[in-house]
Amino acid sequence: MNIVHQPQTTPSNYPPENLSPDQLHSILTQIKDYQTNHGSLLKVIGSETPHSVHLQPVSTSVFPTVFSRRLFNEAVDDLQLIYNELYCKLAEDVEWLYAVTGPLRRTEPLVDALWHVYEEIQRRRQDYGSQYIEQKIHAGVFRSDYMLHVRSDTTIDSDDEEDENWTQNLCLKQVEFNSYSCAGGCHADKVAGMHRFLARRGLYDFASSSEDPEEQSINIRILPSSLPQNNTINGIASVLASAHKTYGSKPFSSKASHIAVLMVVQPNNFNIADERPIEYALWNWIDGEPIPTYRIEWQQILHHTQLTPTGELLFFPPENGDSTITQPVEISVIYHRAGYEPHEYSEDINGKEIRTRLEVSRAIKCPSILGHITTIKSVQQALTGPGALERWLTKEKAGRIRGTFVEICSLGDFMSSAKNPIKDEELAENYILKPASLEGGGNNIYGADIPAFLKTMSPEGSEKSAYILMERIRSPLNVYGMLMSSSRGVTADEVVSEFGVFGGCLWERKESSSEQDKCQVIMNRVIGWSFKTKEVTVDEMSVVKGYGCFDTPYLVD
Amino acid sequence: MNIVHQPQTTPSNYPPENLSPDQLHSILTQIKDYQTNHGSLLKVIGSETPHSVHLQPVSTSVFPTVFSRRLFNEAVDDLQLIYNELYCKLAEDVEWLYAVTGPLRRTEPLVDALWHVYEEIQRRRQDYGSQYIEQKIHAGVFRSDYMLHVRSDTTIDSDDEEDENWTQNLCLKQVEFNSYSCAGGCHADKVAGMHRFLARRGLYDFASSSEDPEEQSINIRILPSSLPQNNTINGIASVLASAHKTYGSKPFSSKASHIAVLMVVQPNNFNIADERPIEYALWNWIDGEPIPTYRIEWQQILHHTQLTPTGELLFFPPENGDSTITQPVEISVIYHRAGYEPHEYSEDINGKEIRTRLEVSRAIKCPSILGHITTIKSVQQALTGPGALERWLTKEKAGRIRGTFVEICSLGDFMSSAKNPIKDEELAENYILKPASLEGGGNNIYGADIPAFLKTMSPEGSEKSAYILMERIRSPLNVYGMLMSSSRGVTADEVVSEFGVFGGCLWERKESSSEQDKCQVIMNRVIGWSFKTKEVTVDEMSVVKGYGCFDTPYLVD
Known part of the structure; x- marks a missing residue:
């Protein structure tokens, strides 16, 4: 008898414990080789020379980890659009943001730097003549992170492994909301592609012999339909593409040769495989013309950019050589993947001026300085206050996302x-x-x-x-997984996962008498997700340290 | 004045010598990052553990190297189809092949092993009953390698840098013809994609200031149209897909669950990025159904395969675990990427039996044992003999390819x-x-x-x-290039390139009274190319040693 075990509940014998050495070797080899061929890699820190670099696979789960299909859909289909709307509106509510985060300026250099930049921008804009054009449209690539939570009215019974409906007692609780420089999207995309491929490839079909003649061959099979597709790379690119199109069809400055997206990055990032795919996606943009996309390291910005009197940001790509000869590029969209660490705003690199120049320009910022400020943890805290959400959201929407708060x-x-x-x-x-x-x-x-x-x-x-x-979020017990990382090897243990949903937005600042009503959302989309898993015995989800592993949710009902 | 220098002849100032450190840094970084993200990598030998591996970029040219457009087209549009036809026919002309290569058996263990296998197959086929079905269709993935050659009636004048028509005095000369386990196709595909991307990205647009006011800004620009597209990965997959379809639509053996391609590989190959993409292409085959493709290491074949009495090759994938439970797969096509070294046929691993089992099976071999034997160098030598080619080719075709012989x-x-x-x-x-x-x-x-x-x-x-x-082939002088490799760094020097054209064939052995007329060509295609460049001062083209670098021809008229 041949039973395909397509679980409706958490499979108690998953991942299988009786893998032969041949099977495990084959799966691990296929994972390493897939990662090699698809750039699911990290640079080995300190290994880069002008002509070479060493790379190693990013930490990943060997088997997709079970997750509730209902809650996956809830986060993607429902919650994210409300969160997107909320954070767009927060990003134009300067009064509220300052009330919540301003008090931190005294002790927190990063918070102080961001508000300093904000204030400086207001001064500069007034210094400019009437010819200066303020960019009132902003973009956002957000990520809301959740973990599964056992409702507090439920008893956690560690012996109840055969619970038929383990997902029924679970809900989503938000770990954090990121509105600035959200990472992990490219890795999540590639690892999901890998797990789906391995499932299609039959690597997650397991046979085990049984004493019981009725069940002489019980198979476990993960169908690719249980592993959701992930197109986060194109999703992030699509937000930047929309912003680029919104900016205009050609340069406003007569000096510039063309318009382009500018990705601002940290120097010597070993996690290049989480950045470059977005550039490639835009250069290869199929939904219309290719979108030129350049890349500049944070500390090089002042040297390679100029502002025109009307506010256009001109960029001189380092690869084009002598800037006295070549024509600059006009930047349509600034995509921030740097500028989130206090030292980046230090005096020695003139860090506040770097951010100010970008921010005051006519380019669409992804996101704006206020959009950045919404990512501060005390904002997340303030939103949990009684009635706080109703400042921007309908009662119904507020109720929906309040359910995810701890x-x-x-x-x-x-x-x-x-x-x-x-x-x-x-x-x-x-x-x-x-x-x-x-x-x-x-x-x-x-x-x-x-x-x-x-x-x-x-x-x-x-x-x-x-x-x-x-x-602390009360994660469900008895979820097992097998993880592999360069630093920690292969481990099979009880695990806990973090599910992040990527949202993409465009919004415009409107004149209005009330602070909470100055934002008009132009675009609001769900653009992807990430899924990371660690052993329960480890606190941190850090992928870099080899604790957190990119993963794909194995959706069960 | 702004001149785009789109060269009709070899550009004398190419690659540009006046790159700023910023420009060079940017180009090298983009190359390393592209290779990282697209799997243009080699495993660092000795670095692999069960859970990790170190990788480094494969050697590559920094700039595409100039090559004659006329000769590129001649090799691709014209010569390859004749070479394909010739080698299909050679592979069924056992009498001629034995006359040419048989004498080497005494001194050459590999040649002796291949003929031993051939003879053993003939014996086994007779031992089988009438139920045994011989596979008379064979497949080939070939590669013919050329270098540019200065015609002997031409004086090489090293001072004549301004020669307006340097390609006119050049012709193609064949370095060798490979009919077995041709490598490099996947790397060539990826590196060509990289150079085309970098050109589109504007990295090969150079401005230089000049004293001459008429030429104040001379630009060099490599347009992507000067860099030919390369789809060798899909090309190789397409040959295997055609062979798979030719084999049948479902298993002949009732024991098997489905039919699949089997790629036979050497153990622990550090050059995995030149093999896996072909598997991925077949599993993701878009022109019809996905084509299941498995992979087995040479020395594991006897343990994981069985022959049925009718000749079907049953395969038990190592990843499926216990072969007493799981259903085997029936192999439609055997794609050889191993079995070309003498030690692979040694007694201790029962090497001749490995090859014999594969060869005697009903699967379509890519290629057959005789197809393999055609790759022996003395065959290439014998073909240069007076009138030799006319045994299989028309006078006109023979004349065309004889022009490429040294x-x-x-x-x-x-x-x-x-x-x-x-x-x-x-x-x-x-x-x-x-x-x-x-x-x-x-x-x-x-x-x-x-x-x-x-x-x-x-x-x-x-x-x-x-x-x-x-x-020795007399390569043209004054072709310059810039190469980068992990072992040898970045070098700018006079270079020489090797151009390989990939051909794909299916042919069938027919009954005929004459030996040279037993082959009917069913499919004959050009499926891709590779291009490798080294410094002229180095003899070997070895990519592994960092001498040869994957490259893209920069086609000039």
């Missing part, structure tokens, strides 16, 4: 509380301490480490305002 | 000659000594090294029959 507090809120996780290690287990100004998991303090960490701080509390406390 | 002799021919390059170092300069049984440049002895090498041999001459002497 409790987020400032440390001050807890100081006066009886239940104080700051001092109580047992209570602290339910929390994560995150910097209020930064995104990303690398700077977090987890659970029981919180009280000891806080003791290192001065008692007056100015440092403490730089942190928020976030309730 | 003088090839056995050492014996020279022993009695007054002009004996074997002893005379000056004469030896005009020759290359090549093993009569092997293909590939790694085993050659060049020019002045020949006399000393021959002195190491025994006087009776049995070893000497293992070598042929080939006239």
